[in-house]
Amino acid sequence: MEKLAVVAFGGNALLRAGQRGTISEQEANVNETCKNLLPLIKNGYNLVIGHGNGPQVGNILLRNSAGTKLYGLPEMPLDVCGAYSQGFIGYIIEQQFRNVLKANGFEKDILTLVTEVLVDKDDPAFQNPTKPIGPYYSDEEVEKLKSETKDVFAKDPKGNGWRKVVASPKPIEIGNKNSIEKLARSGNIVITVGGGGIPVYYPEPGRLEGIDAVIDKDLASSLLATQIGADEFYILTDVPNVCLNFNTPQEVRLSKITVSEAKNYLKDKHFTEGSMAPKVRAAVQFVENGGKECIITEANQLSNPEAGTRIVQD
Amino acid sequence: MEKLAVVAFGGNALLRAGQRGTISEQEANVNETCKNLLPLIKNGYNLVIGHGNGPQVGNILLRNSAGTKLYGLPEMPLDVCGAYSQGFIGYIIEQQFRNVLKANGFEKDILTLVTEVLVDKDDPAFQNPTKPIGPYYSDEEVEKLKSETKDVFAKDPKGNGWRKVVASPKPIEIGNKNSIEKLARSGNIVITVGGGGIPVYYPEPGRLEGIDAVIDKDLASSLLATQIGADEFYILTDVPNVCLNFNTPQEVRLSKITVSEAKNYLKDKHFTEGSMAPKVRAAVQFVENGGKECIITEANQLSNPEAGTRIVQD
Numbered sequence: 001m002e003k004l005a006v007v008a009f010g011g012n013a014l015l016r017a018g019q020r021g022t023i024s025e026q027e028a029n030v031n032e033t034c035k036n037l038l039p040l041i042k043n044g045y046n047l048v049i050g051h052g053n054g055p056q057v058g059n060i061l062l063r064n065s066a067g068t069k070l071y072g073l074p075e076m077p078l079d080v081c082g083a084y085s086q087g088f089i090g091y092i093i094e095q096q097f098r099n100v101l102k103a104n105g106f107e108k109d110i111l112t113l114v115t116e117v118l119v120d121k122d123d124p125a126f127q128n129p130t131k132p133i134g135p136y137y138s139d140e141e142v143e144k145l146k147s148e149t150k151d152v153f154a155k156d157p158k159g160n161g162w163r164k165v166v167a168s169p170k171p172i173e174i175g176n177k178n179s180i181e182k183l184a185r186s187g188n189i190v191i192t193v194g195g196g197g198i199p200v201y202y203p204e205p206g207r208l209e210g211i212d213a214v215i216d217k218d219l220a221s222s223l224l225a226t227q228i229g230a231d232e233f234y235i236l237t238d239v240p241n242v243c244l245n246f247n248t249p250q251e252v253r254l255s256k257i258t259v260s261e262a263k264n265y266l267k268d269k270h271f272t273e274g275s276m277a278p279k280v281r282a283a284v285q286f287v288e289n290g291g292k293e294c295i296i297t298e299a300n301q302l303s304n305p306e307a308g309t310r311i312v313q314d
Numbered sequence: 315m316e317k318l319a320v321v322a323f324g325g326n327a328l329l330r331a332g333q334r335g336t337i338s339e340q341e342a343n344v345n346e347t348c349k350n351l352l353p354l355i356k357n358g359y360n361l362v363i364g365h366g367n368g369p370q371v372g373n374i375l376l377r378n379s380a381g382t383k384l385y386g387l388p389e390m391p392l393d394v395c396g397a398y399s400q401g402f403i404g405y406i407i408e409q410q411f412r413n414v415l416k417a418n419g420f421e422k423d424i425l426t427l428v429t430e431v432l433v434d435k436d437d438p439a440f441q442n443p444t445k446p447i448g449p450y451y452s453d454e455e456v457e458k459l460k461s462e463t464k465d466v467f468a469k470d471p472k473g474n475g476w477r478k479v480v481a482s483p484k485p486i487e488i489g490n491k492n493s494i495e496k497l498a499r500s501g502n503i504v505i506t507v508g509g510g511g512i513p514v515y516y517p518e519p520g521r522l523e524g525i526d527a528v529i530d531k532d533l534a535s536s537l538l539a540t541q542i543g544a545d546e547f548y549i550l551t552d553v554p555n556v557c558l559n560f561n562t563p564q565e566v567r568l569s570k571i572t573v574s575e576a577k578n579y580l581k582d583k584h585f586t587e588g589s590m591a592p593k594v595r596a597a598v599q600f601v602e603n604g605g606k607e608c609i610i611t612e613a614n615q616l617s618n619p620e621a622g623t624r625i626v627q628d
Contacts, residue, residue: 062387063377063378063381063385066384067376069380070384070386071377071449073376073377074335074336077586083404087401088390090401091397091430091512102521103521111490111493113425114405135385185337200409208409208412208413236398
């Protein structure tokens, strides 16, 4: 049986800091990332891609809000904005990857699945929403929104005003996971859990509904990798290795660490929250749930089998 | 082998005339449509769903334009807006259908595939764009847009100003059609060709790119039905039958017509362009390409095997 890899990359692989976010920018970025994934295809891996949507869903929320202000269009809830972003990002990854494969003599179907991810409505994260999303609001705007909605807002620490904050609950189950596994194991490239998946919950038994939340995309991809029995889980980022004392003269690049070591480093706060820390946690989750190894690295390092930081069992 | 049906329904099955387009409205409409599809599931059909996106992509284009005006966000081209709408509409159909199936004791995976549809860049439709999309513009706005873009605009016959018009080329090939067929024939419900599919073409051999166009969703679903060898093709609309002399004292409800009869009625302009005419053409296309029959009817008629208008071979 061919080996199965899950590769997760961030919305920043699509839209980089400082870019406006035009389609040609995003297509060029995605094209480069897809080229970087070719070594995995050449090595015979079946591939499932999970991706972030931070900058993209941010822009969707802004357009949403602008459409309401200018044209009185109804607001779309966050789960629906996530679905928009899955269609959009899936489309551009699929198209660029197809072109890259074709140029390199590969023929594979690339399938983008709209993907819901189950969360628990009693997840403590819902008592303490922390993830800022969407546009910034002034004091007056936020007072008005508070009186009209049940939304929670937090003041931006950089002084840009207020933003809506939502919960970031733990993913529990990846929707259609059996189909994802079957499709991937029969040689198709599957794009799924975009933006961490569309969060859904059971308001009552047997009935699913969307919920205002953002699931961490690395945790969702990690759960996916476990639930489909992936051999390898790659988390792509913008540095070649996980480091201790990152960006200091004492910086140490890690090439291989065990789960216990990773947990200790996390405890000692070696990794930045909102950046490397959630990636290391997602890696630990995969290996603790039986995965062989998780590799955290930069996309352009994938041709080098020695590159990156491997998180392995103790 | 179980029988395979393709069912196409319009964006209006999701967002009805006079509704604002809130999510709860659209969810309720979709829920009702999904309940109406249950008789097909109960009769053992494997199911592929194609759907329109007219009202939804209209709102997406408005939000897009508002985001550019208010926040200077880059415009998203039409293919990307189509991809947004596929993610969004697929998500709500998938979720409502899953709930409806569960409530009725069925367990099936429902998969929404982002779907590209190939068109020919030499299609004569590109020389004569006729399909109005997006917001209305004033004379001044349209002059400015004309100087900044290559877009074509047409004056709204009802005097609401100008709108961008795009081509409506013929669909040539449904992306991932083999995977769609395999998934459906193994019992999954597949949602695909949303909004007629995202139009793509080959600017050069081997490289696909999106293009500003709208593919007729009934024609795309018809091609899909042919390419996956569907036994039945259903086109759902808001009347139970195709009629001659519709809405006149001489109205005749058709229950069964041959392809030749259908073509004659089309020639004699019995059916409204932009409404029943394209549906009858899509039906004719399916049957002429070897399909057994196409049924045009209202969703709530599906429990009655005698209902609707059947277009059959001569």
